[in-house]
Amino acid sequence: MSKLAGSATHHEGGCLCGAVRYRVEGELGAVGLCHCGQCRRWTGHFLASTSARRQDVTIEGELRWYESTPGVARRGFCPACGSSLFWEAIGGPDLEILAGTLDKPTGLRTGHHIFVADKGDYYDITDGLPQ
Amino acid sequence: MRPVVACHCVECRRATGHHVAATAAPRDSVTIAGEVRWFVSSPGVRRGFCPVCGSNLFWDRTGSERIAIFAGSLDPPTDLRLVGHIFVAEKGDYYEITDGLPQAPQGGADRIAEES
Numbered sequence: 001m002s003k004l005a006g007s008a009t010h011h012e013g014g015c016l017c018g019a020v021r022y023r024v025e026g027e028l029g030a031v032g033l034c035h036c037g038q039c040r041r042w043t044g045h046f047l048a049s050t051s052a053r054r055q056d057v058t059i060e061g062e063l064r065w066y067e068s069t070p071g072v073a074r075r076g077f078c079p080a081c082g083s084s085l086f087w088e089a090i091g092g093p094d095l096e097i098l099a100g101t102l103d104k105p106t107g108l109r110t111g112h113h114i115f116v117a118d119k120g121d122y123y124d125i126t127d128g129l130p131q
Numbered sequence: 132m133r134p135v136v137a138c139h140c141v142e143c144r145r146a147t148g149h150h151v152a153a154t155a156a157p158r159d160s161v162t163i164a165g166e167v168r169w170f171v172s173s174p175g176v177r178r179g180f181c182p183v184c185g186s187n188l189f190w191d192r193t194g195s196e197r198i199a200i201f202a203g204s205l206d207p208p209t210d211l212r213l214v215g216h217i218f219v220a221e222k223g224d225y226y227e228i229t230d231g232l233p234q235a236p237q238g239g240a241d242r243i244a245e246e247s
Contacts (some may be wrong), residue, residue: 016145016172031225033149042208044187044201045137047148064199076158077185081170084148084177084185098148099225122135122172122202123152123213 013102015083019061026056030111031099035119038068043084049096050108057095118123132156134247135202135211135242140218142172147187150222154211155197214247
């Protein structure tokens with residue numbers, strides 16, 4: 001995801017029920033939008049996430065991980081309320097934080113779309129951002 | 132199945148990480164196989180998800196004739212269209228709604244769908 005359009009270096013967020021909370025001390029990248037089939041099934045529409053360095057993120061509470069691509073990528077969610085929170089390339093330096101879980105104000109903007117070829121058939125992409 | 136309506140309320144955005152897009156179907160027309168976990172997110176409203184992978188699936192209001200189904204979970208082709216947005220007053224601050232479809236500051240999914 002793009003590192004442009006970053007913002008202030010302290011952010012907090014969490015799930016719907018409050019059981020999982022997290023804190024970011026570091027920059028967040030522009031929000032990327034993923035339209036792949038996995039992200040669409042997982043979120044129920046399409047996915048919006050911002051990149052953080054994994055070492056900048058502190059997570060509290062019980063988070064459950066699902067290896068959506070075994071050995072390659074996993075998705076973190078709250079087992080109590082089902083909130084989708086994180087996407088991670090296993091062993092990588094970054095953590096994707098799903099943007100809707102951030103406390104306001106986020107100071108972030110959407111940047112670009114990926115996996116548009118897999119997008120859902122019931123909506124159009126109309127924001128003019130790069131695809 | 133009802134046309135798809137996007138919901139930008141705080142609960143939907145925390146639950147899915149962006150905004151929700153949902154259709155709706157009569158309750159007795161939906162057959163569910165497998166384990167769904169339910170979370171009561173507000174009085175009379177529960178959200179169904181998969182406890183294994185966390186996929187967001189259903190939004191269900193007590194007493195409603197229909198159950199809402201999150202559109203991304205449908206196998207394609209859906210033969211559905213997005214027709215409007217509700218709870219826009221609570222939308223996230225990092226994106227804009229640019230599709231020109233009808234918007235409601237608060238609720239009214241069924242009304243937007245009927246008027247589409």
